[in-house]
Amino acid sequence: MLLFLWRSSWIIISGVLLTGVASGLSNAALIAFINTSLVGQMNIAHAIWWFAGLAFTVLISQTLSHYLLNQLSTQLVRDLRLRISRLILNAPYPNLQKMGKSALLSHLTEDVTAIAGASQLFPVLCINFAILIGCMAYLSWLSWQLALVLAGIILFGVTTFNFFNDIPMRSVRNARDEYDVLSRGFTALTEGVRELKLHRRRSEAFVSQSLSNSAEAYRQHSFRAAVAYLWINQWVQFLYYLTIGAILYAFPLWQTLTQEIVSGYVLVFLFMMSPLTIVTNSLPVFSRAKVSLDSILKLDEKLVEQSLAERLAKLAVQKSFTSLTLTGITHSFHREKENRNFTLGPIDLEFRPGELVFLVGGNGSGKTTLAMLLIGLYHPARGMISWNGCPVDAGNRDAYMQNFSVIFSDFYLFDELYGVNAEQHRGAMDDYLQRLHLNHKVEIVNGQFSSVSLSQGQRKRLALLVAYLEDRPFYVFDEWAADQDPEFKHLFYTELLPALKAQGKTVLAITHDEKYFYLADRCIKLDEGHVAAIEYPQGHPEHATANADWLRSTHTETSIS
């Protein structure tokens, strides 16, 4: 933790150390001065100045130290949050999917909060630690023989602490692991709250079988850690009293101590009680922070961040699109319940500019999986994707993905047009809002939507507007029209898609709307992960496959010859 803080900002840490040590030493000097004043004859006029000077130094150094450490801790929390967010954005999507949404959220919330808690406590800990060191230095100055005894006891205390600290640390680590399980439960609770509210037995079973189990496991681990730290604290206190007892009653049997030394020791020991309690009480907070920090540092390995240079190296974002080729690509999922794999492919396809392609097929036939492979979010297990003849690989995948504008079936609509210069597109935005019948519902002010609290269909239309503004060469729509009224469905298929095609954009639309199949340049049908048929409704009969009859048989309103 200290090393991490040092690496984050060694300049501030150096300042903190200096002011902290100054604060601790001046505190100890003040105590020493008070002790001398109590027992010795002092010039009152001089003593007042000394006292005021030392008290002032204590106050100033403490304030500076707190100020710098607060600056450090708030910076640290900000940097950690941004670091994790960037890590998530730069990680390959399959790695993120493997980790799961709730585990990622745990890092952003629980881990950062734990580290923030510790870093806020850090100033207090530093100052109190410095006070303890200062007091020890003063005690050593009072009597070196006693200082030796003290050093022996401290060494013993530190050794036993290191020995016992493994016990609570194990519980703290277990509690952190359990938090991931608990967090998955919380995600299910918040996302499935409607389903739970409508089914009392389901919600009771969910709470009793899932949530309460992990909440109880988390409680047990946390409790064990707290109890272990309680024992460690008590052990430290025991050593503390043992030291006072030894000095008061055992040491005089061996060496005679002056009144000044005894009263100095007692005064300093009593003064040390509070900083010592603060230091030992902060141990659990620092252990939690250490575990959280380890878990954040491990994220790097889990998510395998690619360097920006590597990502942009091989394939620049190319607006001029000439071809996209899929050659023998495959992707597999393990279906746990059926204990068998779903395999998409091998698939060979080629896309050209200005093509309108419909991807059709039954539920679970692999349409979305194929689209995810095509846009680069899933990585093919076998085969190759080439963009303008250039193979897509780990080094250029991120740049490749920038060629697509996608509306997923479970899309997310940001309430702001991030990455788009809204004012530059003012005319186009107003036009689209009108065409999509959203002009009375939403305004775009400074790139921000006045509202995103709309119906699902309206939100999808707004997502379409965002996609238009992105102006990418390749558009993918996953069942966009599914939530639309017949009027908008018609507009989408007969006007909006042809308009994109007319601009030279390639469109891949996943659809079940047979009524509009006739508008496509090509209809690709998937069945059980394989291309079952390809049809050219706009008239390329020589390319049609032997299975082309499936299209004619599935829709009546438009005949494809």
Ligand SMILES: Nc1ncnc2c1ncn2[C@@H]1O[C@H](COP(=O)(O)OP(=O)(O)OP(=O)(O)O)[C@@H](O)[C@H]1O
């Ligand atoms: N993340 C995943 N983990 C495991 N299996 C998955 C995952 N995503 C999809 N599958 C499986 O892959 C198969 C194809 O799913 P996919 O979503 O591609 O089908 P689809 O044709 O788009 O279906 P629909 O029309 O219902 O959206 C399904 O059997 C599904 O169970």
